[in-house]
Amino acid sequence: MTEIEKTLLEDIKNGDVKSFELVFKSYYSRLCKYAKSMVHDYDASADIVKDVFIRWWANNRNTSVNTSISGYLYAGVHNGCINYTLRTLKNNRTVYESELAMPLSEIFSLVSSDYPTANLGAQELQDAIEKAIAKLPDQCREIFILSRVENKSHAEIAEKLGISSNTVKVQIYRALLKLKQDLKEYLPLLFLLFGNQIFQN
């Protein structure tokens, strides 16, 4: 953790709203986009992120954040998104949906220990991803950009480009594989582990 982060955390622990505001404003938009990529709902994303901040301020100010601020926040948002997804599934009364909730929650719990992507906010990584996207083959890049940058669903992309949704899926998969390979040296950044226990509900 950097000195700046330590100082900010110390101030926040002491109830300094201005420092808290600074952290909030620097991370809010990024966290919301991250949440949106998981829950696919604008308002819910904003609520999940706000909730993480409010709970941090109200309950957890005294629990120490022992990794980075960004790791702590991303972990909180990530868990918030999982809870949201499972809750909405459970609230949908159809058998079909609730059948889905079980394996999903297991899938999430399987990966969540590795998940908290502490450096997800790192500019370096972002630049690398942009470069890697630029190198994708034309159609593949177009589809991936429509999906990730313009947030379109696969069905919407298929309709817009007049191709089958199967082609969209294949191209997305291909893009992810290609990025995974191009970003090989950055992947450890994505996998910095940290104590998940600090953010259990």
Next chain:
Amino acid sequence: MSHFLDELKMENYQIIPEQIKEDIINLLDNKIAADEAKRLLLWLKHNEENKKFFDEITNIWHKSSSLSKTDEFDSNEAWNDISKQLRRASKQESKNIIVNWFKPLSKVAAVIIIVVLSAMIIRQNLKDKAESGQFVEMVAPMGSRSILTLPDGTKVWLNSGSKISFSNSFGKTTRYLRLDGEAYFVVAKNKKIPFVVHTSELNVTALGTVFNVKAYADEKTVETTLVEGSVKIEPTIKDRKSSTTLVLKPNQKAVYRKIEIGIDNEKNIVKAQDNQKDEKYTSLVPIALKVDTVVDTKPYTSWKDNRWLFRREKLDNLIRKLERRYDVEITFKDDALKNYTFSGSLYDESIEQVFNAIKLIAPIDYKIEHRKIEITINNDLNRKYENLKK
């Protein structure tokens, strides 16, 4: 050619079934079915390699969402939203009515905040310049008031001797305006673009509310009275360690006391100290902003209506208001008059009628010559009043 070879290499060390590929993509698209999820789960549990592969793919997926340009999340609006809840959440602050500007803040954080703020201000300035080019200015001269509607639909009542200015991009991307003097705002609702009133000392931010701001250059205070909704108040002068912003509730009035820090002018310093004595302020600086709860906002906002109410106004305050409203110059010499307070309501009266009314309740005489009015004490009457007081 090369990326085909790469893909081959990858497929060699790990063979992913076509169905699983599709399951992963469906999961990321939020369109996975129950049986697909079960199949994926089994595959993930099968070995560590599978799980690692899945983690990497989903991480890249989520990370690349930060490139998203379609979803703009407004952190300022969100902050306005949650700062209220924070106030409720932390008990220590719930009764903190007087804001202490000198809340300790460690040096490093202060430096960061200042750097960030100035970066933000510079960026904002550049943005303003780039977008605007031109400024629009609206003035209500002494003796007249005006009502206007801004490009975003907000209605503004401008009191005498007041001026607002804004860039011609107002309402499109920002809603910033500058106020010198007094104005009453009925802000058009727009959750996306906050409405910000800049005065010399304070910024008042609103989303869709009704409020009054009084910030005349020749007065010692800047007052914000909230009628409806909520507004946020923060000082513009950052070096006064403005560690806290203030959120007003309806029927509250925030009074910001300007402190005349004498840069070159000894008289000002003396004046500042005198004020403090007058108002029984013992310490010199810290308390600059305080909140009063008022039962009735009418006395602070009725200047815009035909019927103008005032309540417990000291003569010198009242005189300043009358000067602006009627575009006259009023002088009074006897300090004994200074402590008289007045309450009442005026309905389109002429300045003569106003003074006749005042004459009924205070021991004064007045003389009007053109636009100049001189008030003197009426000693006979004063003696009677003094007797009554005993």
